[in-house]
Amino acid sequence: xxxxxxxQEPAVSRAVRTGFWSDALERHAExxxxxxxxxxxxxxxxxxxxxxxxxxxxxxxxxxxxxxxxARLHLRHRASLWFRALRTLTCVYAVAAFAWLxxxxxxxxxxxxxxxxxxxxxxxxxxxAEILAxxxxxxxxxxxxxGSWYLLREAxxxxxxxxxR
Amino acid sequence: MxxxxxxxxxxxxxxxxxxxxxxxxxxxxxxxxxxxxxxxxVCRRPDVxxxxxxxxxxxxxxxRHPVMDESQTRSWLFRIATNLLHDRVRVRSRxxxxxxxxxERGVAPNLESRLDVQSTLRQLKxxxxxxxxxxxxxxxxxxxxxxxxxxxxxxxxILLFRARRKAALLLAPKTRFA
Numbered sequence: 542x543x544x545x546x547x548x549q550e551p552a553v554s555r556a557v558r559t560g561f562w563s564d565a566l567e568r569h570a571e572x573x574x575x576x577x578x579x580x581x582x583x584x585x586x587x588x589x590x591x592x593x594x595x596x597x598x599x600x601x602x603x604x605x606x607x608x609x610x611x612a613r614l615h616l617r618h619r620a621s622l623w624f625r626a627l628r629t630l631t632c633v634y635a636v637a638a639f640a641w642l643x644x645x646x647x648x649x650x651x652x653x654x655x656x657x658x659x660x661x662x663x664x665x666x667x668x669x670a671e672i673l674a675x676x677x678x679x680x681x682x683x684x685x686x687x688g689s690w691y692l693l694r695e696a697x698x699x700x701x702x703x704x705x706r
Numbered sequence: 707m708x709x710x711x712x713x714x715x716x717x718x719x720x721x722x723x724x725x726x727x728x729x730x731x732x733x734x735x736x737x738x739x740x741x742x743x744x745x746x747x748v749c750r751r752p753d754v755x756x757x758x759x760x761x762x763x764x765x766x767x768x769x770r771h772p773v774m775d776e777s778q779t780r781s782w783l784f785r786i787a788t789n790l791l792h793d794r795v796r797v798r799s800r801x802x803x804x805x806x807x808x809x810e811r812g813v814a815p816n817l818e819s820r821l822d823v824q825s826t827l828r829q830l831k832x833x834x835x836x837x838x839x840x841x842x843x844x845x846x847x848x849x850x851x852x853x854x855x856x857x858x859x860x861x862x863x864i865l866l867f868r869a870r871r872k873a874a875l876l877l878a879p880k881t882r883f884a
Contacts, residue, residue: 545867554842578874583842585823585877586747590843593743596752601734604760605727608767615768 547575557583631685638678725767734763737783740844744784748791748835750828758794762787777850784844784854788836795832826876834869841866 549569553576556562562570570576738759745755765786774782827835840846840854851866852859 545863551845551847555845557842558845575870578870579842581877582838582870582873585827585873586839586843588823589747589827590740590743590839593746594739596742596746598738598742599756599760601731601738602727604734604763605730605767607760608764611764612768 544575547573547579549573549576550579553579554583557587627685627688631682634685635682638682642675642678730763730767733779737780738763741783741787744836744839744844745787745791747827747839748832749794754794758787758790761790765790778853780844781846781850781853784840785856788855791832791836823877827873829876830869830873833865834872837862837866837869838873 549566552566553570556566556570557580570580741762742755742759745758746752749755749758762783766783830838836855837851840851846854848859848862848866851857851862855862857865
């Protein structure tokens with residue numbers, strides 16, 4: 542039956558890394574095919590590792606600042622969820638307000654095009670309160686749109702990486 | 707030991723949600739060279755390895771994790787890096803490229819044999835390279851490799867056996883004539 546591993550394999554690998562071989566381990570590595578393979582591979586990989594570790598890696602400060610920048614972006618993204626929901630509501634509100642206004646003050650042509658639609662909306666509000674209601678709706682739509690636009694524009698601006706401390 | 711205590715304090719701090727730059731620097735200095743070498747060995751591209759290294763630490767810092775000792779922290783970092791490598795392979799299944807920088811920096815009297823070994827190791831699949839590196843360079847046991855790769859410990863035994871046989875067969879002529 543083919544052996545998948547040898548108990549001495551980690552010791553052989555460690556000996557290649559540290560350079561310390563006991564006589565018993567040395568003899569074992571020569572007689573055991575698995576450990577001989579492990580020795581060959583460990584030597585090749587260790588050589589590769591030594592060479593690869595000499596290359597300069599990104600500095601800790603650079604990584605730290607990048608992580609902080611991402612953390613801020615993440616927090617900002619979470620905070621802007623409400624604003625994005627508000628924008629969606631604003632759009633719905635704007636469409637509804639436009640539909641109501643256009644039906645209530647519809648031109649004769651529009652009335653002819655959709656008389657039932659016009660009648661339904663016209664019956665909702667009439668009399669002196671009409672002007673006040675329309676003005677209030679317009680003011681509310683304007684305020685919500687401006688507020689949402691400003692906040693969302695701020696949220697979309699990406700944070701610039703901080704060059705210094 | 708200074709780096710160890712720094713890593714432990716960092717993992718405790720990470721759990722509490724407050725990591726200080728000084729602690730991070732200790733962890734980074736202790737773990738980034740082997741992690742970068744691992745990434746570079748598997749993906750073979752310094753630019754990609756640097757990107758993934760940065761991404762690994764960013765993810766580590768942005769997530770809350772349980773209290774871990776030094777060994778677990780190391781396995782955890784290798785786990786993140788391995789997942790990122792797999793994501794990268796999934797997105798772009800590019801062929802390995804011989805990177806000029808890697809060849810130039812390997813200048814040595816036995817450059818030819820080194821390049822032979824490099825090209826031999828490149829014939830292994832990324833998963834095989836991962837397993838062999840973790841086992842024979844990082845000295846991880848099967849459980850630690852399982853943690854780092856997300857595979858089952860039982861699978862590691864068989865996969866490592868196959869990878870070792872394949873690598874030994876590929877390396878045999880090279881070492882014989884070196």
